[in-house]
Amino acid sequence: MAFKLSSVVPWGRNFYEYKLMFALDDNDLKKKIAGFGDGPASFNYEASKLGYDxxxxxxxYQFSADELRKRIEEARSIVMQQMRENTENYVWTHIKSLDELENVRMSAMRLFLDDFENDRFEGRYIYHQLPEKLPYETHAFDIGLSSHFLLMYTSLGYDFHIQAMTEMLRVCDEIRIFPIVDLDANKTELISDVIKYFDRNYDIEIKQTEYEFQKGDNKLLIIKNRI
Ligand SMILES: C[S@@+](CC[C@H](N)C(=O)[O-])C[C@H]1O[C@@H](n2cnc3c(N)ncnc32)[C@H](O)[C@@H]1O
Incomplete structure (x- = not known):
């Protein structure tokens, strides 16, 4: 099915948030990292600027920077209105107010847009839709990340998740998924079933994170290939 930009609510996080969500230490950051569903996050730009891979x-990433900029502006007021209506569901410690949230997210997305616009040929942003096969050899990456995509959109279903995560684990030694709750911050049967499936043949760890923005989203799932 064709991927429609109008169906995406682009909302990007920054390098600092990725570091906390994925418990990325200096050693992890020196590894070859793949971000799946990174969208308009500034993680790639900020980390690449620091020399990371x-x-x-x-x-x-099939759309132009102008198309994405327009969609981000459309989504901005919708997301902020939803946040205004649900402030009690969030923890306001790292980010202290709605205004700060809007600034942090918009700055991250502006950094992404500038980078994306100027950097198309360096190959750091690759158009790809999970669960399609990735054009990489087995274990081409050390760590694969998924922030606010896998496990969160439970409507994608069990088969989608198994196929997508199996492909990620083919090209990455390990994958890290944050958060492990759905859009309403609930731990669902789908999430338990997916974890149960990978538990058979992979090493699984659930790690407490320093990051918690939506109440209850303070856990990270790590799945490692057994070597
Ligand atoms: C809520 S955004 C999260 C963006 C970023 N990871 C962050 O946390 O700031 C979800 C992202 O998943 C992407 N996405 C949707 N369907 C996808 C698919 N089948 N494969 C990979 N990414 C997908 C969307 O385009 C969007 O950029």
């Missing part, structure tokens, strides 16, 4: 994958 990051490749981001997302279906939105």
């Amino acid at each position: 990051i490749t981001s994958f997302d279906p939105i």
Whole structure:
């Protein structure tokens, strides 16, 4: 099915948030990292600027920077209105107010847009839609990340998740997924079933994170290939 930009609510996080969400220490950051569903996050730009090796994958990279900028502006007021209506569901410690949230997110997305616009040929942003096969050899990356995509959109279903995560684990030694709750911050049966499936043949760890923005989203799932 064709991927429609109008169906995406682009909302990007920054390098500092990725570091906390994925418990990325200095050693992890020196590894070859793939970000799946990185969308308009500034993680790739900020980390690459620091000399780290990051490749981001997302279906939105088929669109131009201008198309993405327009969609981000459309989504901005909708997301902020939803946040205003649900402030009690969030923890306001790292980010202290709605205004600060809007500034942090918009700054991250502006950094992404500038980078994306100027950097198309360096290959750090690759158009790819999970669960399609990735054009890489087995274990081409050390760590694969998924922030606010896998496990969160439970409507994608069990088969989608198994196929997508199996492909990620083919090209990455390990994958890290944050958060492990759905859009309403609930731990669902789908999430338990997916974890149960990978538990058979992979090493699984659930790690407490320093990051918690939506109440209850303070856990990270790590799945490692057994060597
Ligand atoms: C809520 S955004 C999260 C963006 C970023 N990871 C962050 O946390 O700031 C979800 C992203 O998943 C991407 N996405 C949607 N369907 C996808 C698919 N089938 N494969 C990979 N990414 C997908 C969307 O385009 C969007 O950029």
